[in-house]
Amino acid sequence: MSVIEERLRELGYEIPEVAAPVAAYVPALRQGRHVHTSGQLPFVNGALPATGKVGEGEGLVSPEQAEELARICALNGLAAARGVLGSLDKITQVVKVTAFVASDPSFTGQPAVANGASMFLGRVFGDIGIHVRSAVGVAVLPLDAPVEIEFTFEVEK
Secondary structure, X not given: OOHHHHHHHHOOXXXXXXXXXXXXXXXXXXXXXXXXXXXXXXXXXOEOOOOOOEOOOXXXXXXXXXXXXXXXXXXXXXXXXXXXXXXXXXXXXXXXXXXXXXXXXXXXXXXXXXXHHHHHHHHHHHHHHOOEEEEEEEXXXXXXXXXXXXXXXXXXX
16 A cells, blocks of 8 residues: 555545546646646535535635535545556655635635645645645636645656
8 A cells, every 4th residue: 555545544534536527638647747637626426515605604615614625626636646646655746736716706715725735735745745836716616616626746757
């Protein structure tokens, strides 16, 4: 078993099956020493646990719930990377995380939502989990998902 997958188990997580693409693309692609993932939605067993805009108030996805959805996106991103690498132990650096948050017009807490993925990757990978990041508020995401995240990983030769 891979060291990273063992670490995930210690933290109480397992890598899920790679989410099936919802259009014409692949979940991840290796190019040289990098793996780029497509935008990862927070699918759990093939379904979105929540839909809609993130914000404060009735009928909105709470920032705390969105942060958890971002962690699920990161887990799905690791599944996509493992799908092209065979083992997560080949990752030498988490390079970039780009988080898109479907936001209520008054919501400005996108960085806190993206922390769900960033902090999770730090717990899993330690120092090589430190990365650059963008957290962007958008009007709507595919399937009315509250969060979508894409990842870039550096990998061994």
